Amino acid sequence: MYFNSKLPNDGTTIFTVMSNMAKEFGAVNLSQGFPDFEPDPYLLELATQYFYQGKNQYAQMTGVPLLRERLSEKFNGLYGIHLHEEDEITITAGGTQGIFTAISTLIRPGEEVIYFEPAYDSYRPAIELCGGIAKPIILEGPDYTIDWSLVRKMFSAQTKLIIINTPNNPTGRIWSANDMLNLQQVLSNTEVYLLSDEVYEHLIFDGKKHESILNYPELRARGFAVFSFGKTYHVTGWKIGYVVAPPLLTKEFRKVHQFNVFSVNTPLQYALADYMEDPGQYMKLNHFYEEKRDYFLALLSGTGLKPLSCEGTYFQCCDYSELSSENDIEFTKWLVKEVGIAAIPLSSFYHNPPNARIIRFCFAKKEETLALAGERLKRLRKLTQ
Numbered sequence: 001m002y003f004n005s006k007l008p009n010d011g012t013t014i015f016t017v018m019s020n021m022a023k024e025f026g027a028v029n030l031s032q033g034f035p036d037f038e039p040d041p042y043l044l045e046l047a048t049q050y051f052y053q054g055k056n057q058y059a060q061m062t063g064v065p066l067l068r069e070r071l072s073e074k075f076n077g078l079y080g081i082h083l084h085e086e087d088e089i090t091i092t093a094g095g096t097q098g099i100f101t102a103i104s105t106l107i108r109p110g111e112e113v114i115y116f117e118p119a120y121d122s123y124r125p126a127i128e129l130c131g132g133i134a135k136p137i138i139l140e141g142p143d144y145t146i147d148w149s150l151v152r153k154m155f156s157a158q159t160k161l162i163i164i165n166t167p168n169n170p171t172g173r174i175w176s177a178n179d180m181l182n183l184q185q186v187l188s189n190t191e192v193y194l195l196s197d198e199v200y201e202h203l204i205f206d207g208k209k210h211e212s213i214l215n216y217p218e219l220r221a222r223g224f225a226v227f228s229f230g231k232t233y234h235v236t237g238w239k240i241g242y243v244v245a246p247p248l249l250t251k252e253f254r255k256v257h258q259f260n261v262f263s264v265n266t267p268l269q270y271a272l273a274d275y276m277e278d279p280g281q282y283m284k285l286n287h288f289y290e291e292k293r294d295y296f297l298a299l300l301s302g303t304g305l306k307p308l309s310c311e312g313t314y315f316q317c318c319d320y321s322e323l324s325s326e327n328d329i330e331f332t333k334w335l336v337k338e339v340g341i342a343a344i345p346l347s348s349f350y351h352n353p354p355n356a357r358i359i360r361f362c363f364a365k366k367e368e369t370l371a372l373a374g375e376r377l378k379r380l381r382k383l384t385q
């Protein structure tokens with residue numbers, strides 16, 4: 001039977017392809033973004049405890065109240081704001097579901113969504129599944145700076161939503177206060193909503209500060225902010241996140257959420273609520289990942305891979321043009337087969353990629369994993385001569 005695909009241009013993602021190739025060639029897998037180390041044993045203890053304490057049935061549709069309370073306290077500590085957990089915070093099955101549900105809540109066929117590429121791969125399919133029109137603004141390396149006059153030009157009468165992501169996957173760049181003010185200005189006097197993907201909020205380096213829409217009242221009033229426990233507590237496989245939005249938006253969001261997942265893993269929500277009692281756990285994340293970034297940067301030195309600026313996330317982008325003139329897909333395939341390192345070509349984060357020679361590595365790995373990658377990368381120059 002013929003199937004008329006709703007996503008005709010989306011096949012198996014490059015992340016799956018690279019992870020499979022990494023296995024096939026025994027490569028060090030620095031492609032997909034997840035830690036290869038375990039979370040804090042105390043968090044695991046809490047989770048186990050709640051499995052045996054009878055917390056095994058459906059949670060509240062909106063999320064376990066104590067967890068939402070803890071989140072409200074967290075943002076009070078971070079930005080001095082008072083979020084009402086009852087009608088402004090919803091627990092989701094990871095950041096991706098939060099993004100998908102927010103887009104489904106807002107977008108009707110023919111409405112336009114502006115976002116910046118390179119971008120996390122779920123935005124465009126989510127827009128298109130709702131019948132929306134994706135309008136990417138192309139940012140190019142090495143700096144990926146935003147041309148605000150171009151952003152203004154992208155707006156039309158059909159524009160319904162703009163999506164931002166800081167710290168950014170894949171570039172590792174962050175938005176400045178000036179970017180936020182520019183966004184605020186562009187959005188003022190419009191009816192355009194905002195979706196702010198902040199899943200890497202605590203992974204930010206060199207003493208820099210995360211710019212959250214929650215800290216900008218005008219942006220917060222029209223926005224959904226999306227977060228992920230997976231990134232913050234090294235538990236990407238738990239797939240638990242949350243979405244913060246003003247009451248009116250949350251009300252509509254929950255209408256979709258209740259028919260989408262209804263509720264999220266109960267015992268793990270209780271465990272996360274207890275674990276969040278200590279804000280130190282997320283406050284020290286910057287330092288933890290900054291050390292890993294610096295270690296990885298030292299390993300790259302002399303390899304011919306030129307690291308781009310990484311201000312946040314656990315991704316390091318590198319320009320390989322000194323080593324090869326192949327396109328980035330061919331180069332990553334070669335890298336996994338001949339050097340034994342799996343990375344992601346940056347072109348896979350664009351709909352129409354610019355002609356750049358940049359690849360992305362994930363450094364959320366144990367020291368020995370990174371050290372082994374470093375050993376292998378030492379051979380790069382010789383192999384490319």
Ligand SMILES: Cc1ncc(COP(=O)(O)O)c(C=O)c1O
Binds near residue numbers: 093197227236
């Ligand atoms: C930018 C960005 N947004 C959202 C997500 C999704 O987070 P989760 O694993 O909680 O669904 C990711 C995960 O890689 C991401 O990189």
